[in-house]
Each structure stands twice: as structure tokens, then as C-alpha cells.
Amino acid sequence: MQNLPDAGQGTLGKPDPWAKFRGLTWWQLLLSIVPIILLPFGGAIGGAIGAAGLFANLSLARKQLATPLKLLAMVSVVLASYLGFFVVAGxxxxLFAG
Known part of the structure; x- marks a missing residue:
């Protein structure tokens, strides 16, 4: 049997930055990446909220849940990320304009 390297390690023993994205379906990848789109629009605040949404969705994508429940949870995280950003930005x- 072939000796395969650890999925979290690169070829030179360095950590693989893409390991968390490997093995996900296309819709799980899409829903995981959508919150980080807040970064160019919201700067540091959008980036922080978007990164939290990205990591929450990556965690949900790896859980053993039924597909409809997983889809609903991941869409809810995306909506909560955007809603949270608009509330904080507002x-x-x-605070600063008034």
C-alpha cells in the first residue's frame, strides 16, 4: 500500500493552507467563501466579520449533518455575516457622522 502524506502537510513538510478546503463539494466551497467578500467593502471590520463567517462555514461543512440542515445552517451564517456587518457599519x- 502506498504511503500518502498527511492532508494538512505540504510536500516539504510545511502546513498546507488549502487543506481546509479540500474534499468539500462545490456548494460548500461557495458558501464558505461568500462571507469573505465583505473584506473589500468593509476593510478591517468587513474582513473580521467575513473571516468569522468563513471559518464558521468551514466548520459546518465538516460536520456530520443532513444535507438540507447543513445547507440551511451555512446560508444562515452567510446572512448573519452580512447582517452583522451592516449593523456594525450603520x-x-x-456614531461618527452624527
Whole structure:
């Protein structure tokens, strides 16, 4: 039997930065990446909220849940990320503009 390297390690023993994305279906990848789109629009705040959504969805994608439940949970994380960003951005705008 062939000796395969660990999925979390690269060819030179360095950690593989893409290991968390390997083995996911296309819709799991899409829903995992969508929250990080907040980064160019929201800067550090959008990036922080988007990264939290990305890692939450990656965690959900690896859980043993029924597909409809997993889909609903991941879509909810995406919506919560965007809603949370707009609430924080609105509060900061009112704080500094008013």
C-alpha cells in the first residue's frame, strides 16, 4: 500500500493552507467563501466579520449533518455575516457622522 502524506502537510513538510478546503463539494466551497467578500467593502471590520463567517462555514461543512440542515445552517451564517456587518457599519456611521 502506498504511503500518502498527511492532508494538512505540504510536500516539504510545511502546513498546507488549502487543506481546509479540500474534499468539500462545490456548494460548500461557495458558501464558505461568500462571507469573505465583505473584506473589500468593509476593510478591517468587513474582513473580521467575513473571516468569522468563513471559518464558521468551514466548520459546518465538516460536520456530520443532513444535507438540507447543513445547507440551511451555512446560508444562515452567510446572512448573519452580512447582517452583522451592516449593523456594525450603520452603528459606526451614526456614531461618527452624527
Amino acid at each position: 452603528l459606526l456611521h451614526n
